[in-house]
Amino acid sequence: MRRVQVLLPFPGEGLFDYRVPEAVVPGQIVRVPFGRGAKLGIVWSLEADPSVPDERIKAVEAVWQGLPPLAAADRELLEFTAHYYLAPLGEVVAAMLPPALRRRKREPRTAKPDAGGSTMTVGLLPELTPGQRAALEAVPREGFSVTLLHGITGSGKTEVYLRLIADCLARGRQALLLVPEIGLTPQLTERVRARFSSARIVCLHSDAPASERSAAFVAALRGEVDIVLGTRLAVFAPFVRLGLVVVDEEHDPSYKQFEGVPYSARDLAVWRARRWNVPIVLGSATPSLESWAACEAGRYRRVALSARPSGQPLPTIELIDTTQTSAEEGVSEPLARAIEETLGRGEQALVFLNRRGYAPVVRCGHCGWVSRCPNCSVNLVFHRDDGRMHCHHCGHRETPPRACPECGALDLRPIGRGTQRLEERLQALFPQARIARIDRDAVKTLPQWETLLEEVRAGQYDLLVGTQMMAKGHDFPSLTLVGVIGADAGLYAAEVRATERMFQQLMQVAGRAGRAGAPGRVLIQTEFSQHPLFRELAAHDYAAFAGRTLAERRALRLPPFAFQALLRADDEALEPALAFLEEARSAARSLAASEAWPIRVFDPVPMRLVRLARRERAQLLVEGDHRPALHAFLERWAGALRELPHPRSLRWRLEVDPLET
Template structure:
């Protein structure tokens, strides 16, 4: 009888534990080591429900009796799904971020692969002309059919490509009935040679000296790992630097990964790159359907994607021949995943570039303090773009003191006058207000009752257009009450200003200038955000109102005035990163003004114009502000001059959450004492989160801080096994966040 093969399998479960299963020898390859990294379907838990896992080891023995081990239901892959390099990176991430490897692996692969589907392409529907000698005059009255024929005469196209040009299936069917076009199905090409055909499809702008220096610095060292920080003011031509470096990488037959913070930025980025290079470019983000995401992943893995442009999770794409990683807007907080596997895409990208010995370029007008400190200290090479190309000038910055002024939905008389001046010249105006809804509070004018969420320590936001109250934390909604819950009065009023109210006021104040509001509430529909951007660039709207969605990387050449309606809340936050974020937000929003030939102006409304932070930003810019703030961080020994990990616990019972973290603190202190580094490890808490109750649960936090990153990793690796055995841990939901970016 052939001896059964023991396989250790990691599953996507919230436990740092792996399980042994038996594989039928008849299904095993001759070389058992090739099983490591293969997906399997296994029975797990009560009722023998099936789960997809990954084989991590082939041990000679199991700690359990062979007869007690369950059998593997299906061996899905014949060889490892991921390259050895990527597997090693995921193992590192599992250890560093204190997250179970099975779940790390599953989150790093496309959804269809998590479900056990084959890692293979589907055939695609293609269309081509039936014959070459088509008389186009016969279609002169059928414009859509003429458009389709004209496109297909150049080359065969997939149905997806034709849809992008607005060609419908009805149009294709009509042409097919006329025997002018025919359909065929085929697998996508995976052998693509873009080196011999590589050419730039449009004229390049003249490079500035700074741009040329930055490009040369990177392209001269493409064979080795180096991290570059490109600190360039908004509108200084960072994308042009990316494109020139990319050409050098593509000419070597290497692939490139471009990571951007928002889905909304990927369409405009891909258009710019497609206009420049005739190479295969693919998108990777959550708005794609499952099949599209899988196909992008496969093209990257098999080498037929020259460039992959994606959001945070694109960093897990498996490449055949990766030669460069670019992280645009590297300061953006969205690169940090805030739940489940709490990795930071920027840090993972740097680790990946180091492992694969390739360069990585971080670009931003407002670098994160961590990146800036690494550049100043010499760990990264610091590149600068300090001027806008051509005749574009930096915008003029102004503060408006709101004290004592009559306001209309947060707008001062001075700002309204400025808007009229800029709009009268045919320009566009951006108003920035990072508060959705009509008003942040509903209040009773008789007794002072406030509409507060029953499940969170937060007030309901009033949404007038949909006529409901909405908690932006637990997503609870309620109809607007007709009377006060405490005194019964019907004298209820909204207070404060949200984007919805500001939009209503603008339409009353300036009805002759079309206004568009862009926030999460009115961009939920697929493609709606891109449609709005197209309308803005076409000049359909003159006043652009929105949240920080409008602040990130968009190019609006006709915008000459940008105003931040209300930023005072960020000046007095209990989060030590609040000032950094305000500095970044101010600079990024200001960067939307005067990006072309027109002179720009930036206005910031505040009740505290004398505040040192605002004075530094307005008068000296982000560069001086960030370096001053870094010195303050160093004096306080806060990141980036120390490292942190946050243990969070939440429960319906506040005492249970606090007690669990108290035991965790005792465990950590004991580990530090035994290993003789308790004087180098600071453990603070447990304390309530800044919003103690959210979605009905009480939330507490325990902070670990040290000047040595390795001490935090070492401590948590030891402590984790103790935490998982604590009976108190079963009564709460807890998590570990390494390198946290917020303490909400």
């Protein structure tokens, strides 16, 4: 018997020595005894620690010979993820292996032979526009390259993806197609299946049934799939002949994993394409500034799609200055009139407000008391549906008090507006309209979401009230008017990417209007109609916005012209968290000085949402102008952090390339 190292999905490094009774190779799937049970693991190395006596080394329970070993490139992806994001390797492999597969006690049965996929389609393909044809010609078919497909909303980016995938499958290769949201997956899956009727397609996302996700992983490991389509976790799907990677809506923050290993699926997709030496396409109407800057620097190529296949023009964007025009219950007279005209023509309208619930806070009109979450440093949001106040962070719920807890007054009122209150106002203004509210409270499951989308497309609703769920990727032929309420929120946010996300969101939601037939119109209510962001938005000029914002970031040495890492700490009280970060700052400055690393270490500060689920949180930012230097520093610093004393109740995490600082 020989000894090997096995990597287990474990909250740590996850490498353990075992004995195997037969020849195995790195990447082999095995089941091993662990504690009182057993775990599924991957043979990681044929080298083991020779100092441990044989009698202390357990033997594997089973070698799953029916599954091929994980490819070297896929094992390297796990190693790179652990190295770059400073995460334990065992936690990274846990992100790859589906939970249902890990729980299996027996090896999955060998699949029946499959004749393979096909790129044959039924019916005629849509005619390409000159822009789509140019985009197809610009994307190399072999070798590593990154192409940013910057296409206006409705410009036919998906058709370009499908043609590229067809070329890939025709060469006997596999394709990986990533989307940011589960809600977009069924719609795109339907189009992909319709185009490639005989192709073997699997869909990977967190809402998929456990058995389905496990079967999809096994099929991919066996090379029995042609297309893997999914959300961020699909970036870890195994491949044997990968030929193309596509990341749709590449700017979307949903590609960032915030729990567990804090990886970026978009960035890992680029690394993966480089490792496999295949092309990758990043598509968006509003690209991330990181990708835009990479094009400016010549690392990525940018291809523009500036026209819609139907010839339909982009919707006109008009600003309603709410400093000059009052908005009763959030709806101004010009917006109400536009909705009435739209409904009168038998067309659909969408009113966008990215705040769910009925009112953001319940307030006492006598002493000013406001409803606060007992667990988090946020207000409780009043929900009309169940008559309770909700915390949208920890899930706490309670019934509103009859009298003010501070002064006993009965003058308690819901203040502000969310989608529920907006729905109520619109129903009062348009009593005959069939209204659908689309937010996380009204749509809780994927089947509900799919049904609602079909009903909207079938014209069963006249007026939609929606949050960011409606902002991207959806095509409603009868929708011609979009009204935006609360558009100024991003201008007040103390976050470096706030205006970027605001512009992206507004342009994406504006793109829902006028995608087929009648021209589209967008009305945005704002107190800052002269702000350059709104002027660029009204002109549909993302390039101007990106150029101006990148100039500001370059002057201030902010991402993408600086590279960052964020150390977060939380405890039952704020003082231990800040004390730990003070020690971490001292260690960081000493380390940077000793090695002459050009690293900037900032002071520890409480996080903006300082209290979350009864934990007090603080953070410490470090940054540098060069990624290799910063990462070399972080590797040493992470080791020093593990040696710092701290209370058992304190938790800390180091995040590389944070999206929120």
